[in-house]
Amino acid sequence: MSGKIIKILVGKPGLDGHDRGAKVVALALRDAGMEVIYTGLHRTLEQIVAAAVQEAVDVIGLSIMSGAHLPICRRLLDLMAAEGIQDIPVVVGGVIPKQDVSELKKMGIQGVFPGGTPFDEIVAGIRAVAA
Amino acid sequence: MGVARYIKDEKDAIRDVVYQSGIRVKPSYSPRDLEEVGFDYAKDLGDPGEYPFTRSLHPLGYRSRAWTTRQYTGFGTPAETNRRFKLMISHGQTGLNVAFDLPTQMGYDSDDPRVVGEVGRVGMAVDSLRDFETAFKDIPLDRIGSGLTINAVACIMLAMYQAVAEKSGYPAEAISATPQNDILKEMVGRGAWIFPVDPAVRLVGDAIEYAVRALPRCNPVSICGYHIRESGATPAQEIAYAFEIAKTYIAEVQGRGLQVDEFVGSFSFNLNVYGNLWEQIAKFRAARKLWARMLQEEFGVTQKKNLFLRGLFGGGGSGLTKAQPENNIMRSAFYALAAALSGAQTTALCSFDEAYTIPTPRAALLSLRTLELLMDEVGLRDTVDPLAGSYFIETLTKQMEERILSEMADVQKIGGMRRAVALGHIQRKVSRQAYEFERGIQNGDYIKVGVNKYIEGVEDQPDVELHAYDESWAVQQIDGLRELRRVRDNRAVSRALNDLEQGARSGRNVMPCLVDCCRAYATVGEMAGVLRQVFGEWEEPSIF
Numbered sequence: 001m002s003g004k005i006i007k008i009l010v011g012k013p014g015l016d017g018h019d020r021g022a023k024v025v026a027l028a029l030r031d032a033g034m035e036v037i038y039t040g041l042h043r044t045l046e047q048i049v050a051a052a053v054q055e056a057v058d059v060i061g062l063s064i065m066s067g068a069h070l071p072i073c074r075r076l077l078d079l080m081a082a083e084g085i086q087d088i089p090v091v092v093g094g095v096i097p098k099q100d101v102s103e104l105k106k107m108g109i110q111g112v113f114p115g116g117t118p119f120d121e122i123v124a125g126i127r128a129v130a131a
Numbered sequence: 132m133g134v135a136r137y138i139k140d141e142k143d144a145i146r147d148v149v150y151q152s153g154i155r156v157k158p159s160y161s162p163r164d165l166e167e168v169g170f171d172y173a174k175d176l177g178d179p180g181e182y183p184f185t186r187s188l189h190p191l192g193y194r195s196r197a198w199t200t201r202q203y204t205g206f207g208t209p210a211e212t213n214r215r216f217k218l219m220i221s222h223g224q225t226g227l228n229v230a231f232d233l234p235t236q237m238g239y240d241s242d243d244p245r246v247v248g249e250v251g252r253v254g255m256a257v258d259s260l261r262d263f264e265t266a267f268k269d270i271p272l273d274r275i276g277s278g279l280t281i282n283a284v285a286c287i288m289l290a291m292y293q294a295v296a297e298k299s300g301y302p303a304e305a306i307s308a309t310p311q312n313d314i315l316k317e318m319v320g321r322g323a324w325i326f327p328v329d330p331a332v333r334l335v336g337d338a339i340e341y342a343v344r345a346l347p348r349c350n351p352v353s354i355c356g357y358h359i360r361e362s363g364a365t366p367a368q369e370i371a372y373a374f375e376i377a378k379t380y381i382a383e384v385q386g387r388g389l390q391v392d393e394f395v396g397s398f399s400f401n402l403n404v405y406g407n408l409w410e411q412i413a414k415f416r417a418a419r420k421l422w423a424r425m426l427q428e429e430f431g432v433t434q435k436k437n438l439f440l441r442g443l444f445g446g447g448g449s450g451l452t453k454a455q456p457e458n459n460i461m462r463s464a465f466y467a468l469a470a471a472l473s474g475a476q477t478t479a480l481c482s483f484d485e486a487y488t489i490p491t492p493r494a495a496l497l498s499l500r501t502l503e504l505l506m507d508e509v510g511l512r513d514t515v516d517p518l519a520g521s522y523f524i525e526t527l528t529k530q531m532e533e534r535i536l537s538e539m540a541d542v543q544k545i546g547g548m549r550r551a552v553a554l555g556h557i558q559r560k561v562s563r564q565a566y567e568f569e570r571g572i573q574n575g576d577y578i579k580v581g582v583n584k585y586i587e588g589v590e591d592q593p594d595v596e597l598h599a600y601d602e603s604w605a606v607q608q609i610d611g612l613r614e615l616r617r618v619r620d621n622r623a624v625s626r627a628l629n630d631l632e633q634g635a636r637s638g639r640n641v642m643p644c645l646v647d648c649c650r651a652y653a654t655v656g657e658m659a660g661v662l663r664q665v666f667g668e669w670e671e672p673s674i675f
Contacts, residue, residue: 015233015249017322020362020449020565026675027566040671041322042237044245066233067489067600071248097487097597115486116453116582118573 006130007035009057011048013064013072017041021094021115022063028119029061029126045076052088058130064094070103077108089129093117134450134568134577135407150410152367152534160522168529175420175529179515182427183420185528187474188439192515197506198470199477201228201278201443202495207251207604209265216270227270228278228479230254231288236323238284238659241608250605253489254280257288258612259654263295272296276307278353283325285312286338287658290645293346297650309350309399312338315376316355318552318669319561320362325659328553330666334641336383341642343384343394352380353399353442359557360403361449363565366414367531369403371538372557374422375548381430387640391430396437404466404473405447411466412518413527414535415444415473420528421535444475446498448485455581456595459483464501471511472518478502489598555672562674612654619652627651628661635665 010026012019019041030036037055039048052060064072073092080088091111092104101112111125135156138147148156157164177183180190189195216227231254234246240258241250250256255266267277272295279288289310296306314331317324324331335352342351356364356373364372377398384394402418404411422440426432446466451459463480470478480498482490490498505511518524545551552558571577578584627648634644641662648658 012322015237015239015246015323017317017324018320019322020320020562023562023674024566024569027562028570030675036675038675040673066249067252067598068248075247095487097595099597114453119570120573 005033005035006059006126007037007055007057008059008061008126008130009037009039009048009052009055010061010063011039011043011051012041013043013045013048013062013076014066014068015042016064016066016068018065019063021065025061025063025093025113025119025122029123032119032123034123034126045072045079048076049079049083049085053083053085057088059126060088060090061126062090062092062094064092064096067095069094069096070100073104073109074107091126091129093122134405135410136571136576137578150407151365152410152414152531153365154410154527154530154534156409156527160526162522164522164526168526170525170529175525176519182435182438183423184439185416185420186516186519188419188441188476190515192474193471193506193512194515197512198475198502199226200224200499200502201226201477201479202499203228203230203280203479207232207256207601208607209255209257209262211604212255212266213268213270216266220270220275225274226276226278229266229280231279231281232256233323235655236281236283238287238325238655238663240654240656241605241612243656250608252600256604256608257291257655258608259615259652260291260294260298260649261611261615261652263291264298267295267299272299272301273305276309279308279310281323282311282314282317283323283331284655284659285310285314286334286642287645287649287655289338289342289346289349289351290642291649293646294649303346305348306346307348307350308346309353310338311355311401312352313355313376313401315379315548315552316358316373318671319359319372319557321358324669326662326666327669328549330662331669332379332383332549333638334662335380336387337640337642339380339384339394339397340387340389341640342397343389345642350397350399352397353401354380355401357401357403357445357447359561360405361447362558363561363563363568365538365564366403366406366410367534368538368561370414370418370421370535371542372548373400373402374418374425374535375539375542375551379548391426392432392434392437395426395430395432396434396439398441400440400442402442402444403447404444404470404475404478405450408465408469408472409524409527410531411469412473413524413531415475416516416524416528417531417535419474421532441476443477443479444470444473445478446470446480448481451481451483451486452579452582453486454586456483456486458581459486460497460501463498464505467501467505468511471505474516484595487595487597491596491598493596553672555674558672559674615652615654623651624648624653624657627653628657631658632661632665635662 089110093113096114110129136149179187233249235257292308339351342349356369360369419440423438460483482494484494631644
């Protein structure tokens with residue numbers, strides 16, 4: 001990264017409203033010098049993709065606490081593929097059991113940050129996928 | 132419990148201790164401290180069971196009755212839930228605490244395209260009265276009370292509860308339900324809101340007003356400082372914001388022409404036990420006192436029982452860690468100790484695996500046993516308010532009282548909780564604090580065992596058994612819903628929904644219309660859909 005400011009969309013897809021994690025991470029990413037767009041709660045995946053395209057973000061970050069991360073991530077990636085969006089990496093955080101990390105990676109999620117991941121690691125992970 | 136700030140010298144001796152609410156703790160306390168804070172036994176404590184109830188609501192505390200345990204549970208389908216309810220009742224539990232899935236909490240039917248993957252996941256799926264008929268089949272609703280953990284559509288669930296009781300032959304006066312029904316806290320944290328602030332508060336008021344008149348054994352609102360604390364509020368803010376929310380609902384119901392004494396006795400609280408042990412104990416003691424004093428002095432409440440701060444003091448999930456999850460078993464035991472030393476009437480604990488999953492039955496049972504152990508083995512039932520008279524605890528209780536009042540004054544300056552939430556003021560403040568706290572843990576300002584201290588020697592994260600989610604629940608639920616739409620009297624449904632729309636537009640109490648809708652088997656999505664049409668949806672204020 002040669003000084004370019006990373007623009008990231010932090011999205012809360014679906015119905016789950018536990019947004020402490022999303023807000024805390026959004027503030028951490030901002031303090032790390034990123035431009036953060038937070039979607040607010042209860043967004044459909046269509047709304048998240050549309051916002052990502054419109055804002056021309058470098059990365060999409062989803063926060064999912066309900067346990068529905070596998071179906072939600074699969075649908076998001078399908079939706080992006082259907083719209084021909086290939087250049088926006090997706091990362092996800094939240095209540096993600098270890099067992100699901102490889103499955104998420106396999107489907108094409110580029111970074112997985114389960115609850116408790118240090119901010120530095122999240123920032124570095126996002127910088128790496130945005131590069 | 133890892134949330135105070137400890138300033139140490141180079142030899143690891145503690146120089147200074149600062150609690151989250153901002154109180155500095157001294158190395159020792161004496162009668163002089165009590166004098167300094169103006170402590171007065173009669174005014175500040177009173178005997179147990181006497182105003183201002185700092186020590187206890189009841190004169191004998193746990194001697195007369197141990198605390199009630201109310202673990203939060205919900206299972207995919209209504210049929211599963213019914214089996215679980217019966218099991219719990221056979222174990223002697225006298226109250227149920229129902230968890231609903233997110234589609235139900237958000238007022239969508241199980242076949243709505245927006246809810247794919249969520250049906251039955253975090254609780255029971257409810258589409259119509261038919262689901263309540265299944266869930267509460269053969270449950271004696273005149274003897275068993277039900278907590279309904281739902282907010283934005285609490286009014287719909289309360290109406291449905293009345294309808295299901297009626298079907299089973301229980302009169303409205305005999306049933307006891309406690310819908311959570313605290314929408315302002317959903318807007319501060321947790322996020323299961325639908326309608327804008329004003330109509331949302333109106334619906335809270337509709338449920339309270341209706342319950343006072345028609346469902347006398349129901350507790351129509353449970354104000355949740357708990358979730359506000361989980362969102363990043365300090366212990367003093369937790370109580371202050373809960374009280375300011377309560378005042379908003381009181382004002383809403385007073386506006387319907389009711390006297391505070393007629394309804395405030397049915398309010399209850401859901402508060403958080405997470406934080407420094409002493410700060411928690413002082414918080415609960417101060418809260419009981421302030422609530423009673425506020426109701427008596429500001430609202431002219433006269434009946435003693437209406438001055439009680441009743442409720443559940445439950446172990447906070449945000450104190451638990453993902454790292455070394457077994458440590459959470461011990462952490463929760465200390466939270467439970469804090470709750471017991473605070474005189475909690477009702478309690479519950481998060482389970483040690485909650486950073487990973489919805490609790491497995493084994494983890495949930497461990498939580499229950501922790502609570503039972505305190506009452507039956509350790510000696511917490513021996514005497515009421517055992518810490519009373521401690522120079523430290525009484526000084527701290529007075530100091531907490533000051534902090535809570537000052538946080539309440541801040542909200543009042545903005546114009547009360549309704550406005551503070553609508554403007555995003557509270558959300559901004561607690562999110563910022565949550566971030567700073569998290570940073571404090573990451574840079575070692577706050578000690579968290581297994582996270583930033585004593586992390587050596589533990590190889591890898593152990594495998595935690597996960598709560599199973601069965602995809603077939605959604606299929607069953609949706610099949611049932613589609614069949615219902617075919618067989619019910621759809622003309623009666625349209626009529627009832629029409630009446631609901633008119634009731635909502637006119638400003639009349641919508642509860643009778645909702646009960647009619649439920650009786651006609653209108654779905655949750657249809658009823659909430661009408662209300663969405665009339666009220667619109669809330670646009671969150673931007674907080675960044």
